[in-house]
Amino acid sequence: MPDVLPWREPVPLDGTMGEPRARGRFGEYGGRYAPESLVEACREVDEAFREAWADPGFRGALARLLAVHAGRPTPLTPARRLSEALGVQLYLKREDLTHTGSHKINNVLGQALLATRMGRRRLIAETGAGQHGVATATAAALLGLEATVFMGERDIERQALNVFRMRMLGAEVIPVTTGSRTLKDATSEAMRHWVGATGDSHYCIGSVVGPDPYPWMVRELQRVIGDEARAQFAAELRTGVPDHVVACVGGGSNAAGTFAGFADTPARLVGVEAEGGAGAARGRLGVLHGCRSLFLQDDDGQIVEAHSIAAGLDYPGVGPEHAHLRELGRARYVTVTDEEAIGAAVRLARTEGIVPALESAHALAWVISAAGSGELPAGSTVLMTLSGRGDKDVSTLKELL
């Protein structure tokens, strides 16, 4: 994808995790690096979303969809037995209990509703393991839209069940045969396809990545996680806010949505990445998929493929707002290995009766190790977003346990 837009001078954010009045810039990260026709399409999405987000009618319709179709609000569950063992008070925000089993539905229902409002008849999406693809196909079916999902050929082989699910839901799944035939290539291909279809199609990105307005629009659509959790935590403990707020980070949408609810509080924000996909912790400045952020690169600046047992964390970069939060020191980014995540998944299953997605297990693995090392002092309160359920991972785990 050519980067035809010159970088404009960065303008500081007006209030951390507020609306980026600087138009998609988070410090020196973000922007809208795209061919002319997509710049225009992004401008239209930006305008439509700002208008919709300020419209109580749109907000009400989305809230109703989230309630009656996705099962919101999700509970805040005290992890009693695990807390006792760790010596901290751990609370889980249960995105695993939403329809389709992860936080991704929050974003796609919002974007699908926006697409309808914009008069679009089709959603275009990229998917890696198929979770965002399934969520998009679900939202499209619900609202009577078509769905075209781009997926790397290698992922199609590895994720046959989700491919079937998408087709069952009526979506067209298009195999991507370029590059490493995985998520990075599927994203490039979806954007390329959108160039020729901006008139009737909306590109539904699955995380807080891509050109402006996607990073902040997706964060706004996911902030329902943080806003609900904050109110639930206050009601549960009557002490205001947790000491620590923790979430796993792939592109960073469940973490951004969670953090947004606590950005103006003293809570410490921790993003947990996969060791092999640590864009925030180990990435370097670059431009990919329409935005300037931190990406894993080799010495020649070529994007390095990410590797994680958790498909949702298998992205070589991180959303621009996370890069900015890291630079500001407002959030901290740490990494966890595959083995630590597997151990955490088993531990949660056996102490709380919850089989988490392997992505979410990364966040828990950090909580477990930080409680052990004293980084999380005894008695401290921790709110962790459990981004999804582990059903999709049982065949992976079955091979390993």
Ligand SMILES: *Cc1c(COP(=O)(O)O)cnc(C)c1O
């Ligand atoms: C996709 C996914 C993630 C990673 O995406 P983010 O945008 O970083 O939230 C995490 N957990 C689950 C269950 C996922 O499906």
